[in-house]
Amino acid sequence: TDLVSGLRSALVVRGFEPERREFRPHLTLARKVLRAPRKRPIEPLAWPAAEFVLAESVTGPAGSRYAARRRWPLLR
Numbered sequence: 001t002d003l004v005s006g007l008r009s010a011l012v013v014r015g016f017e018p019e020r021r022e023f024r025p026h027l028t029l030a031r032k033v034l035r036a037p038r039k040r041p042i043e044p045l046a047w048p049a050a051e052f053v054l055a056e057s058v059t060g061p062a063g064s065r066y067a068a069r070r071r072w073p074l075l076r
Contacts, residue, residue: 003052049074 001023008018054070 004023011018051074052072053068055066056069058065058067
């Protein structure tokens with residue numbers, strides 16, 4: 001929440017109007033799925049993160065393309 005608050009403040013100072021919706025972090029696991037997968041137990045997943053990346057998403061006829069614009073290491 002501190003990161004989001006800081007980003008929103010920095011946007012306002014630069015003349016941008018940030019979204020007013022409450023921030024909800026998420027991870028997209030699938031997109032444009034035509035049929036739901038078979039239900040089965042999900043095993044826990046360890047996924048350590050080493051950096052935070054600001055990515056630009058560009059949607060085109062072939063789908064979305066993501067480009068890393070800047071990276072910041074995360075403290076461990």
